[in-house]
Amino acid sequence: MHQLIEIYRELIKPEWIMAHGGLYVVMFIIFAETGLFVGFFLPGDSLLFVTGVIIANSLTKFGNVYVDLLYWISLITFAGVIGNIIGYWYGSKFGHILMKWPDSMLFKKKYIHQAHDFYEKKGGMAIFFARFLPIVRTFAPIVGGMVDMNYKKFVYYNILGCLAWVISMIMAGFLLGNITWVQKNLEVIVIGLVIVTTGPVLFKMFFGKKKATTEA
Template sequence: MEELLVFFNHLTDPDWIVAHGGLYLLLFIIFAETGILIGFFLPGDPILFIAGIIIANMEIGDSNPLLVLLYWISLISIVAILGNFVGYWCGKYFGHRLLKMKDNWLFKKEYIYKAQAFYKKQGGVAIILARFLPVVRTFAPIVAGIVGMDFKKFVFYNVLGGVIWVSSLVTLGYLLGENAWVQRNLEYVILGIVILATAPVMIKMITGKRTPVELPTK
């Protein structure tokens, strides 16, 4: 447990990330958060912002910095999109089993109920909006699979949402990555991103009502 806490503390340190896998580590984290059920606790939004900072400070020689930025945005977007596909298929084929699982410290059906309520309210656009909401972004594609969302529709919103989420936060980190104030106050900037991203979820958890998942009839 102590090693896990140390790992999370280092995830806000761009230099540590570069020394321990760099952007490849970031690719794994983004895939795990969007595609692996237990990855919901990973800090996707701050990681994307830090990815932009790392890219801004990379030694790229004679390479065009914009092309490098677009290259990594493309790679991270692909990973984020693939992650949601994994979540969709897990929900489609294992959804009934997930809902029969007993709650424990790591998994609670409440996460699926919240994602499903958000999904029902927003429709297909929820797949895009959920990208910016911690926890919800992990379970939204699973719920889409559980309720049998049309796959072609899911593909459209998944791709669009993945590109918007990754490109916006990575570009923001890239533009601010060489700013002296941001570098001196990176922890506060990261904390601000976490608060802004988490606040809607916390408000929803406090004021929202539990909604049972409606399984597709077979």
């Protein structure tokens, strides 16, 4: 757990990001979180917020900060869309094998069940809303593939959801990134963002089933 916390702390530091490949690293992490089931623990929301802060405060790649903003939003959105498509493909081809895997620290079948329940409640919009829910966004496309969701419908909600998620998170960081207080307290803000976005999901995953069992 301590090592995981340290990884989080490094990933959300603009200095670390810029020293290890720049925002292309963010692209890869967003792809991994949305396309590889082992990437469910990655802090996508926080990284997108930090990306906005970096764009607002870094030298421009194209000589215009708004062109930079459009460039990175486009690339990161593309990475997120492709990630979900790979997750869908994996679910459609190997979902039955995945459900036979034993639980481990990095994979638990209840994550799949959690995404499946969310998918059943929200229908096609599950793919859209899942973008804003840590852990669930990793497994929702896999479940979509497992239940043979219409591919065109999946791609539509995939693109729409990824655009909304990436734009809202990056723009929040971009608009607040020039505020001195935000710059000085960025780590605290990002940790708070992790707690706010991840906390409800983790609470439901770990305590929701116990509550349901008690009521039954």
